[in-house]
Ligand SMILES: Nc1ncnc2c1ncn2[C@@H]1O[C@H](COP(=O)(O)OP(=O)(O)O)[C@@H](O)[C@H]1O
């Protein structure tokens with residue numbers, strides 16, 4: 001392994017897709033987007049485009065071994081992503097090499113993510129029928145396998161799952177049979193959300209969800225997700241966090257796939273869209289609408305939290321709500337100060353008044369609400385609270401970045417509040433809280449905050465815009481962590497979704 005602060009070296013062992021959307025081409029772009037140094041050993045060459053695969057050439061398995069040795073004899077490999085492997089000879093050669101490097105490296109061995117590629121999005125087969133058993137032998141040398149729904153059925157020797165619960169059950173038995181983590185992916189199911197979950201023999205460890213996007217351009221999504229997962233894991237050492245980061249990045253890449261014009265079939269995702277924002281002219285569409293779309297995965301994650309679901313139906317334990325309110329009270333005090341700082345830095349009187357007014361009403365209205373419920377018991381700040389506040393304070397010398405960092409607290413609360421308000425009624429145990437964040441006044445102030453940040457963005461140069469987006473995205477992740485911090489979402493709390501780690505700064509801008 002390389003030393004802690006160096007860029008991580010990620011090796012893709014996969015097939016080549018000359019149209020650039022899947023295989024090693026997708027892997028290298030995904031690894032770069034996720035902040036790693038990408039390397040690629042080619043296991044097979046395909047002749048394919050967005051419409052389908054017309055030919056496959058598999059070099060001798062010994063030549064794959066020569067590539068793997070050349071890399072591993074010289075370069076510290078931090079993580080490996082494995083994709084298309086074509087046939088049993090290639091798989092067994094790879095298995096031998098993997099066993100060797102894993103034994104030699106011991107606890108420093110690179111993490112291995114295996115995407116068991118069998119069929120392309122176009123429907124073409126990419127793996128010999130006899131090779132499936134060889135693939136099963138390879139599981140002994142990997143940490144995570146990432147089958148899609150049809151691949152899960154083949155590997156689990158069962159029917160193709162028709163719903164998410166069946167997919168999770170199949171993934172769990174596969175995890176138990178081979179003692180690996182299985183990333184079950186819901187892309188091939190129907191419904192408004194695409195769910196993915198990391199599953200161990202004991203059940204779901206972590207689940208993410210994002211809105212299902214209406215696009216035909218999903219060629220290479222599996223390749224891209226597994227490469228980003230391996231890279232984020234190499235960087236952070238936490239599978240749940242890596243999945244959340246990979247999913248957030250991929251959701252944006254899919255959301256912006258239609259900005260590319262590649263082929264007439266299933267086109268690629270827009271791997272580097274976020275990077276290009278800083279160096280290409282801003283897209284004609286509203287950038288803040290795009291920001292909002294790009295954090296769809298994070299927003300869906302908030303909606304899925306036990307805390308939010310129970311707050312909505314009123315079944316949230318009073319102790320959990322109090323824990324949350326205590327942290328919220330601490331947070332709001334500092335949040336008001338950071339807004340005062342924004343007021344100080346604001347270039348126009350109108351913006352100065354907006355932030356000063358928001359700081360004052362934040363202290364007056366929300367603190368009344370908190371004090372009414374909490375009396376004077378204010379707890380110590382949690383890790384999630386501290387991380388969020390540190391992030392806000394880190395931007396407090398740069399007005400555009402600060403304005404962008406402050407926005408999710410308005411926007412996400414208003415958005416979540418709207419959905420919570422639907423369930424409100426006079427006897428609801430948290431009626432006053434639900435009412436505050438779904439009021440017309442809060443809608444108005446949120447709309448003004450969005451408009452203000454849109455104006456700051458319009459005046460900013462490319463690198464400032466990229467920094468604003470990063471600050472906005474990081475605050476959104478902190479929002480998720482903040483909502484996820486009560487016992488309702490603690491690991492093992494019971495209803496499947498949970499185990500969210502605190503304080504992530506997403507590196508993708
Ligand atoms: N239309 C879509 N909208 C949003 N996310 C999608 C869509 N299709 C696939 N995904 C996501 O892409 C990733 C790959 O999933 P999937 O399509 O199931 O695997 P594969 O590409 O291996 O067939 C998953 O995170 C899935 O949720």
Ligand SMILES: Cc1ncc(COP(=O)(O)O)c(N)n1
Nearest residue numbers: 015022023120220221222223
């Ligand atoms: C070389 C190669 N590897 C993998 C895939 C699968 O692509 P998808 O991620 O769309 O299932 C592909 N079409 N080509």
